[in-house]
Amino acid sequence: MKEQADNHCFKKLPVCFDFLRLAISQNISELPQWVWCNGYDNNNTENDNIMIQLMRFILTDFCANCSRPESSLTNERTPYVEYVIPIFKYFSATTKxxxxxxxxxxxxxxxxxxxxxxxxxxxxxxxxxxxxxxxxxxxxxxxxxxxxxxxxxxxxxxxxxxxxxxxxxxxxx
The missing domain is CATH 3.30.70 (Alpha-Beta Plaits)
Structure with missing residues (x-):
């Protein structure tokens, strides 16, 4: 739990950690443009590029979820389908x-x-x-x-x- 609280895994990928730190400091209305226009550095490792791409998808989806009209939950699986499945889809698409x-x-x-x-x-x-x-x-x-x-x-x-x-x-x- 201490490692998780200290962002231990992210600190192993400092380029990705910096990208995420800068991304979440953006205004939500400008976030999609920012994540798709930044983080393309020739010095990034392949691992950095994969993780940054994964973050782009997840943050774009987060932005869409925050921006859409509020809906009432119709089923126990609604939050699961809306918030969890996309993360697995993006993981699959980026890491292969x-x-x-x-x-x-x-x-x-x-x-x-x-x-x-x-x-x-x-x-x-x-x-x-x-x-x-x-x-x-x-x-x-x-x-x-x-x-x-x-x-x-x-x-x-x-x-x-x-x-x-x-x-x-x-x-x-």
């Missing part, structure tokens, strides 16, 4: 490390386990699945719950643990 499938998707690892362990395989659908590009393994499992329904949250947590175990067993096989 993962591919994401959204909305009630089944695990490939579950299908593979069903071949050798039919009694173990029960089909569970997840809100999102992140698969690594390099080795095609399911590495990120995403499930959204509302903050009011404790029973639903507990069931979703159990589902994530069960699906995570299936992914690990498939990787072991």
């Amino acid at each position: 490390l993962m591919s994401f499938l959204w909305c009630e998707k089944g695990l490939v690892s579950n299908k593979l386990l069903a071949v050798c362990m039919p009694d173990y395989a029960t089909k569970k659908l997840l809100d999102g699945i992140g698969t690594t590009i390099k080795d095609s393994l399911e590495r990120v499992l995403i499930e959204s719950s509302g903050e009011v329904d404790d029973k639903h949250t507990i069931e979703d947590t159990i589902k994530l643990i069960e699906c995570g175990a299936k992914c690990l067993k498939e990787e072991m096989n």
Whole structure:
């Protein structure tokens, strides 16, 4: 927690930290123009450029969320779809490390386990699945719950643990 409070990860990337520090000091109406006109330095490392590009997408989306008319929440997944999924999309687009499938998707690892362990395989659908590009393994499992329904949250947590175990067993096989 101390490392997080000290921005430990960002301080490993001082160019990115400076870009973000300068970006958040901008007036919100000028932020999109600023993030897309700054940070293009020939001395930046490839890592710096990737992270700055990721910040550009996230800050532009933040600006759009702040500028649009206020809407009433219609579903427990509305904030999730509006604020969380775009970050994963931008991460995928900038780093090219993962591919994401959204909305009630089944695990490939579950299908593979069903071949050798039919009694173990029960089909569970997840809100999102992140698969690594390099080795095609399911590495990120995403499930959204509302903050009011404790029973639903507990069931979703159990589902994530069960699906995570299936992914690990498939990787072991």
